[in-house]
Amino acid sequence: MTTFEAPRVEVVENALEPTTQPRRRVKRKTVNTIIWFVALLALTAIVLYPLLWLFLSTFKPSSEFASNPGLIPENPTVDNYVKVVEGIAGTPLWRFFANSFFIAIMAVIGTLLSSALAAYAFARIRFRGVGILFAAMIGTLLLPFHVIIIPQYIMFNKLELVDTYWPLILPKFLATEAFFVFLIVQFIRNIPRDMDEAARIDGAGHLRIFFSIILPLIKPALITSAIFTFIWTWNDFLGPLLYVNSPEKYPLPIALRLYNDATSTSDYGATAAVSFLALVPILIFFIVFQRFLVAGVATQGLKG
Template structure:
């Protein structure tokens, strides 16, 4: 090797050391930038989660506050933690144990879910798959009921059930659920069924299946995500319903939890904030657990609304 060749090779080596490949230099920068973006998004999400969950955390920790501490301590942590509120709630109120209020709410919520889901699915199948005279008018009338507030129907419904001597029973709260009166759920299921192809229906009809067979064996399994979505909302609405039980139920042993919570504030001139907060937290737990268990199905039901069959 000559002196000039050796000098050229050394110069190339020095240049490679001084000016590295731009791609190799940019790669660590991109990785570092993505890492910082991930950290920032994580901090933002944690902050939003803390803001959303703060009321629930405050409610839980407030169940350990003495009744006289609510006026002076509105912070997160109690000054003198106690289990006295849980003891009061477990004893019940107005001579009725707390488990009776839970049982009444659970009965109303579960039966409402069964009636709402089954009747809404039947009505939705009729609107989406059965062709009959006046279909458009009936469907428009059903959608029009969404514009009517519940307060407009209170007086005629109460007069009807009062004449039937059904006041102070659960029937006025449960019977309408089996008559597809929830237009929102019917409309949701109609839109879900209309997105499904009719090929399976026609094949089943060729094999001799009728509408009930098609509905039970084909439609119901395919609209399972939408049915679970309806069940979740129906359970939450029935569990938290206050006006309906307040209107139709008069005996304390028939009260659900929303009405029972009012008793802690109406039994005397002073409100029992500790027992009210504790009972509210216990009433919230079933709804929270129900939502956490079925939230995956709720997301699936909402996500598949935009899919075409």
């Protein structure tokens, strides 16, 4: 379908050689980079403004939220943080962080393992029933999860797993989030088959092809999945709400909601402060892992 004439290998080799570029081109490149930089900076400013607002508002007393929609607090205070760090009803704040961290890490491991395996089967192995199973997997994406909450709860309750982390973690090891399976499928299908077929001729089985050829090539997809799983699990509210009973086992999102109960007073200041603190770990996680988004590809490029 594409009109693009594929380049020949020699061309590529040419391109890889260090070439001396004409000076005018360098200049154009610098100008482009400056435009690029300014455009991104402007966009960033717009996108980050609400977050800046949120950050500054953590220094507003709660009663100021309704009266002062501005950026700068009128009566700046650190009370919100002081209050938040104390924790809730005897459970210190770090506990909620630790809980969230544990659940999220387990979720990342489980999701990566199980989703990549399933995705390989869907993308690379031809067997009876693969089409129907693939459709079924896509089908699980379509049903609003609210209607399956109760039957699932009944199951975990019968298994006596309520008030443990199992209902939150076990599904991740069973690739129940079709999003990630499908995502990885798409990336695997984009990898040329020549290599794994060659490896097969060499006598490699699916397991070896999966681990030594496919996995390294889908690093960007794996990193993406890891980032999303971590962040989404970190932010998940409904799962822990239903399955965790003891406050000392609560992850952050539940703890966060406790500062803001509509039937008593809503402590907006503390809510904003907690949610800002809750942002920090996932922001760090993202900053660390987004580097691999490049690294994965760079090493891939260097291999030849």
